[in-house]
Amino acid sequence: MEFKIEKKGYYTLIEVLVDKLDTHVAPSLKSELVLIAGNGEKNIILDLNNCRYCDSSGLSAILVANRLCKNANGIFVLSGLQTAVERLITISQLDTVLNISADINKGEDIIKKEQKD
Numbered sequence: 412m413e414f415k416i417e418k419k420g421y422y423t424l425i426e427v428l429v430d431k432l433d434t435h436v437a438p439s440l441k442s443e444l445v446l447i448a449g450n451g452e453k454n455i456i457l458d459l460n461n462c463r464y465c466d467s468s469g470l471s472a473i474l475v476a477n478r479l480c481k482n483a484n485g486i487f488v489l490s491g492l493q494t495a496v497e498r499l500i501t502i503s504q505l506d507t508v509l510n511i512s513a514d515i516n517k518g519e520d521i522i523k524k525e526q527k528d
Contacts, residue, residue: 414427414443415428430462432469448483463495465495470499474505488522490514
């Protein structure tokens with residue numbers, strides 16, 4: 412199993428369970444994201460706490476998630492970034508576009524706050 416998907420109250424949590432978000436994992440993550448969005452879910456937290464490496468296809472999956480949530484007027488939060496993945500996000504300047512939280516609880520706070528506005 413590459414990831415665990417859990418429906419929480421007002422969002423869906425996707426935990427990546429493998430240490431690499433790359434060409435082997437990203438396509439199935441993208442198709443899961445499309446299914447989740449297709450089911451009407453608009454708030455997603457993607458937890459990368461176990462993920463130590465991410466390539467361009469992984470970034471692409473992250474951007475798909477962000478776009479799907481935005482299109483549904485929802486919130487996408489990236490959580491639990493490890494050093495190498497965080498560096499990649501910063502170099503790609505995606506830290507200016509994405510909601511990033513230290514952990515899942517902080518991600519929940521971001522969604523709660525945005526929901527009220």
